[in-house]
Amino acid sequence: MKAWNTWERVLLALLVVLLVVFGISQPGFMSADTLADSTFNFSEKGILALAMALLIVCGEIDLSIAAILALCSLAMGYAMRAGAGPVGIGAAAVLTGCVAGAVNGVLVTRYKLPSIVVTIGTLSLYRGLALVALGDQSISGYPEVFSTLGNAYIGEVIGVRWLIIPIEFVLLMVFAVAVGLFLHRTVMGRRVYAIGANPVAARFSGIEADRYRFLLFVFAGLMAAVAAILLTGRIGSTRPNIAMGWELDAITMVILGGVAIEGGRGSIVGTMLAVLLLGLFTFGMGMANVTGIVMSMVIGILLIVSMVLPRLLKRKGAHA
């Protein structure tokens, strides 16, 4: 339940090493522009990872989160076509996200189904609905606000030119702090841990486990909606295959961040460090023109090594 443990320290050290290595090997990597721009690549994924971290700590998982994102983006498109203003478009996304998350939540809590199976099903269902609705078209022409939200820097908006931090990244940080405070400092956060660590004992202690599970699924839908608003704004178009496969990226971030897949352990600090680590790592490799697929191979290996290494060291320690 602690936010700052050994694993977080390891991640921070790795982050420093990464910055030094890329800073030396990739000219231009350590420039403010580059670092700021690199955050575009992972801000939305980071937002998904925050919701995923809460769910995994609570012993659940949501594989449909990226499909919900697609559905929310679709809702934005329809709202725009129906003549809604920016607020209406945003509200449509949020509403869709919450409903889609609630469907997951109901299936998991009401029908007592394992969340991995439920969300494999809703993954196909949501993605499929987006396909049905959109077919061979794409929607574009969103109001300027969204493009600003997705592409602009905070400095441009508040009139401080030198402050080149993307709005997306600022939002990610705000959410990270909020989710971190929630999980590590509040009563409800402690209960989330308890449910993940031992759902039966948690219920016996008077914790309404199912209500928390349900709300966390809705929250995942909400975060998917936020990510949808940002992503749709950033790329200015909605297609049914938007954010395809991002659920696995989010899960990878969470696990690398030290959250145990079986629930009850992990921290938001770790998750955010992993988001930064993976984001900057892929960006740096991208600058070296390493192809995406090789990057994901390296990340896959990294994921396994990060799990194996602590155990190997522990074993060594036990022998010594």
Place this chain on the structure above:
Amino acid sequence: MNTLKKNARTVRREWLLLLIIVVIALAVGARAPVFLTWRNGLDIANDSAILAILVMGQMLVLLTRGIDLSAASNLALTGMACALVGKAFPGVDIVVLIALALAIGALLGSINGWLITGFNLPPIVVTLGTLSAYRGAIFVASKGAWISDQDIHVAIKGLPREVWLGLPALVWFALVVLALSAVFLNLRCAGREIYALGGNPHAATYVGINVPARLRLVYTLSGALAGLAGLLWVGRYSIAYTELAAGYELTVVAACVIGGVSIGGGVGSVLGAALGVLFIGVVNGALPVIQVSPFWQQAISGAVILISVAVNARSQRRAGRQILERQGAAA
């Protein structure tokens, strides 16, 4: 009589699935008679064959409470390896290629098994990692190039088009794998132990089951079957490339779930899983025939998964232990 009731329950579930499949087939056939032809049946069988092979591997893993998310990546990597070997050595025999596919697949699978048992890691995380790692390895091995029709070894291409005793070779492969799986799970000691350790992993060590060895076996078998499927896939579509069958692992898991294999381990039968495959095959085959927009395919398969797990969960829910004497059940 307790057992009778029990068996009746599970058997009924499988009959129900079969019934649904038949009803769908007839309904589609009523609208498009071509659907009920022998040819179409063979097409569906052909399309389902590779899925069936993968599902048998995945089912073994699910029975032990694991999951093998790397199956599709393994398939693609093995397929690419076979295609490359076939390209480099045009003289190589198909038997050698099959053996090679099984061996490479098994090797990749055993890496999963080794990581899971050797370091006591959760299967979902390990196979999530190898999912990316194997996929990337294809790119590295092929330097990103596609191996297309003209470079695929003739024997690999020819194999899926072979017809033996009136049935396509792919179907034979699937039937043999199904039969071997059924024998393995029902009549071999190791198969029974897989059910046992999936049902209660902790207790398994107490009765002398070598759990790590069994887990390694299961992941290796799953890998070997994925490898075989890779060779067949490359042959059937005459192509090998990095993104081959990407995302197919979820279809495989879905087929298992529809077929009544429990994610929680220890529950599932070869017959059920095979029917799950057939179900997906029939639905996918039916959609284009009744001219449902192809865009509906994915949404429908999602809905089917949800409905079938909900039905499964209801039928498997403990019938409730009865302490009170039932009314009128006086001795």
Place this chain on the structure above:
Amino acid sequence: ADKIALVVKSLGNGFFDAANQGAQEAAKELKNVEVIYTGPAKATAEGQIEIVNSLIAQKVSAIVISANDPDALAPSLKRAMERGIKVISFDSGVRKDGRMMQLNASSNALIGEKLVTMTQDAIGNTGEVAILSATAQATNQNIWIEEAKKVLAQPAYKGLKLVSVVYGDDQTDKSYREAQGLFKSYPNLKAIIAPTTVGVAAAAKAVQDEKMVGKIYVTGLGLPSEMAGHVKSGAVKSFAIWNPIDFGYAAVMAASQFVSGKVTGKPGEVVSLGRVGSVTLDANSEAPMAKPFTYDASNVEKFAKFF
């Protein structure tokens, strides 16, 4: 050396590999130019955006891109232009404000017409026809299909009936299954038009496997090396493509013109494409490279050696 990045829809696609050959050729000819060949593994816009972002950080001189989505790429390419990077799109275009020039392989109208005339050559004046496309979002395929539909609407082609458009997502296996589905749904189908190199090969293969050769003809846009076998088997009578090597070459040549400041992308400007000739930008800053070239049994073997 100036770095020019060639960003393609996805890596491993034979068409783009050939285009890269031409691009490298152009780099050699231009000297002092380095071509970076890159693209995502899956044909997605998000993947391309990540690549564009890292190209901006590398401060390349120009980006030459075939986009997976005309709108999605625009914002990050705009940022690239703000940072002084020249952006031109080729093959599958980017929205007007996201690039300085769009180089089309050919004119869209010509391609649409070509697809229909090849079909007519294969099956005569009457019969059911279906289209097997790439992804449902692919910009250029959708435009060609529109153009082909316009041509089909002309009285001269009223016997040809377009019954369906399906999408194989530029994946061989999916395209193959879609083709099979077409055979079943439309027993009277006479031709499949596949305006994508992946789809046309898969459809031809499906025709061969299902023993439909002579009954159903496949035509479309394909690579000679992949299609030679199918022409021989009779599943395909003719197909068309522009020369992808030339295409890659021309795109890089155009980019270098922008880098050296010789052109800026205003309508009416003449852009020199080296050995391929030169083109004039239209009102949308677009230009076609050449007419599509038809391949059939008489010449396919010869070209199969090249791409």
Place this chain on the structure above:
Amino acid sequence: MSEVLLSLCGVHKSYGATRALRGVDLELRAGEVLALVGENGAGKSTLVKMLTGVVPMDEGAIQLKGQPQRFTNAQDSQAAGILAVHQETVMFEELSVAENIFVGRHLMRGPFVHWAAMNAQAQTVLDDIGARFTATTLVKDLSLAERHLVEIARALSQKALVVILDEPTAALSQAEIRDFYGIVRKLRDQGVGVIFITHKFDEIFAVADRYLVLRDGAAVGTGAIADATEQELVRLMAGREIDQIYPHIHATPGDEVLTVKNLSHPTEFQGLHFSLRRGEILGFYGLVGSGRSEAMLAIMGLNPQASGDFTVLGQKLDAKRPGDAIAAGIAYVPEERQRQGGILSFSVQDNISLAGLSRFATGPWLSAIKESALCQRMTERLHIKTASPHTLLSGLSGGNQQKVVIAKWLGLDPKIVILDEPTKGIDVGAKQAVYQLIAEMVKEGLAVILVSSELPEVTHLAHRVIVMRRGLQVAEFAGEAIQAEAIVAAASGLDGSSEHALAAMGAHA
């Protein structure tokens, strides 16, 4: 004296820093029952695991019939003739009884499993021990007690030299325990050596010939049961005198705090009526599976199918959620400590504060200071032995884990405490502490419901005892009327209160 079957010499075993066994010697003869006793964590189960090859031995020697042995897995030791009924149930729910009996050593015909032979042999063994189900039944359709019979059948289905029974009676009913004694005696008469592990002294004296006492991983005493007394064993186990296990209860019941009317459930229990008063200990006695725990869960709102009227301190309680019952002042210390009670991966402090988290909060924020204050208070009050409040619960002994779970509930200052089998599986020392605590609670005016399957516990502590049988409230005793014989008779239906029940017990008796 008969030959020495099994001998252990200088056995050592450590789990990381925990030294579970330090140089234990043991000798077991043919046709003898050796009682292995000791406090929680003394190392009894570890010894069993070593003998059965489940965990490897660090140091020492095992000899079976004079032959040195080295077991690396459970199959080795089974093959050598050592069979065990483990403390944790070793059951495979989805498999048939026959397969559960033969799992790990399936009968084979050629390369294939010989189902027919397995079913037949299993049926023979089941018939031998008087089981009333068939070998092809799935285990998930059996009751808890029937499952234990399957475990016993597993141990008896093969030619055993040594049979080890690790707390085998924990879930058996009185009648079944009697049957079970019969089986143990039969084994002994066949010349098998039996090692019998239990925390119940009556069992030791009923079946054992010799005893071996373990304390902190070392053997501290051995001898013939005939020469031993309970006092002496307790002293050996605890390393000190424990003369008075049961404290004197000073409290006298006051006003009514809880009334339960017409508490029913479609399958588990029916028509329960009772009330509870301040300072009163109300015992609930019954055989395993008689529905006591289920009824308590219903009071807590943890049993959604149940219905009934509850009044707490004059207020109606609509117990649909555990939070409501907790808010009304009811605390429930559940039966399964590790599954329902504590969270093993949480620290002691986090466990203690879990049920009343909102009391340590300012707004939504948790206050670590308030938490640790409570934790400190409770550790002192209950004498919880822990290195620090931040030690994980999994690092505590069973008895101390139980105290932590009790502390969690006492920290809420409840009016009513329901203790469900509070001493299950904990040693004498810890038991005494728990009894002491109960006495203090009622002295302070709390009302206590004590659900227990241990007769002495209810007879010594309770003011009133309600007996349940098969989901029904069949008898109530108060004051002088609390007599062991009468309670057992009511619980097993031998008091003639129900003809059906008599018939049901017939097969066991």
